[in-house]
Amino acid sequence: MTLSRRAALAAPALALLPGLARAQAGGAAGYPARPVRLVVPFTPAGTTDVAARIISERLQSRLGQPFTVENRPGAGGNVGSDYVAKAEADGYTLLMQTVSSGAINYTLYEGRIPYKPDDLAEVALVTRVPNVIFATPSLPVRTLRELVAYAKANPGKLNFGSSGAGTSLHVTGELLKMEAGVQITHVPFRGAGPMMIDVMAGRIEMGVDNLPSAIGHIRDGRLRALAVTTKTRTPALPDVPTTAEEGFPGVEATGWFGIQAPARTPRPIIERLGTEIDAILKEPGTKAKIADLGGMMPELTPDGGTSPAAFTTFVRAEIRKWGDVVRKSGATVE
The missing domain is CATH 3.40.190.150 (Bordetella uptake gene, domain 1)
Structure with a gap:
């Protein structure tokens, strides 16, 4: 077969290559429209x-x-x-x-x-993000250790809120209960906003949330941060200890x-x-x-x-x- 014949036969296939390239990479061409x-x-x-x-x-x-x-x-x-x-x-x-x-x-x-x-x-x-464990300011505790002691002295009387059943916040609270050996009732909400409103009002004694949505309320004193759930302290709240520092290293969640x-x-x-x-x-x-x-x-x-x-x-x-x-x-x- 001559070179010219081969070239003639290959030409249709070669002509398809740009279209194939566009089909493969062009799924994003013009996106979003x-x-x-x-x-x-x-x-x-x-x-x-x-x-x-x-x-x-x-x-x-x-x-x-x-x-x-x-x-x-x-x-x-x-x-x-x-x-x-x-x-x-x-x-x-x-x-x-x-x-x-x-x-x-x-x-x-x-x-x-x-x-x-x-x-x-x-x-x-x-x-x-870290999770943060916090309490309503009216609860007579200032640290996670004090919260655990209070829960042991008042079994079954504390409630903790989360943004919903099955969230990492719910599971973090369950980990704390397991590690500390305390009875605290989980109250699920349909989101972090409603949960924090009830904690700030004292209708729920404590809560667990992702730090970004709680940090404003912590900074202005409407919530009292007890611990963050990371291995090291967060620069956003450098004075708040970790759960490990408070004696509960198993309560780690991000x-x-x-x-x-x-x-x-x-x-x-x-x-x-x-x-x-x-x-x-x-x-x-x-x-x-x-x-x-x-x-x-x-x-x-x-x-x-x-x-x-x-x-x-x-x-x-x-x-x-x-x-x-x-x-x-x-x-x-x-």
Whole structure:
């Protein structure tokens, strides 16, 4: 076969290559062409909502389309997560996922959860945050040790609130009860905002929340912080000791918040969103906002950032870890 004949036969195939390249990489070409919804599976004013609004504002600015936050609370985050898992996989419905509905609930609601890990695709980890244990200022305790002593002297009389059954906040409270050997009744709320209102009013004696949504109330004295649940103190509240410092090293828990999408979302869109969010998190303004709330950088990649692949590895490890915690603590939901 002559060279010219070979070239003639190869020409049609070669002509297809640009189109194939566009089909493979062009899933993100022109994206987004219309508004994008970022579903928050909890009520407004909680850490999930705060983190979502920080990211959505910057995505809107960078990508030129509205990124609208939509709150769909219920069942410890399961309602909103299931909604996104079953949404059109086109990149226009995203989820601000949490450690609760993205890891803990798979074991806590085993047999009853309407979606599974493979129904969602990881895009980017946004931040990790300490949990904070706090009390209403009228309760006669100023430290976690004093709270435990008070609970032992008054068995069954204390209640602790969380943003919902099955959240990392609920499980953190259960860990404290297990480690300290105390009887404290869990009271689940439909979000952090309503829970903190009741603690500030003294209707609930104590609560557990992610630091970002509670820090303002702690700083102005409406809530009394007793301990953070990380290995080291947080720069956002340097005077608040860790649970380990207070004598309960087993009570260690870090909340996290990240973006997921329906599992069948085109990979180029997932990668583009992941790259954009990674860049946003490295902006000085975004870093300052997250740090002021007590949040930490993702630190999943060598440069301290995030990526879809790294977030996937992280989520799978979290599912295993929290599954063990749920089983050992005996945490349950109605």
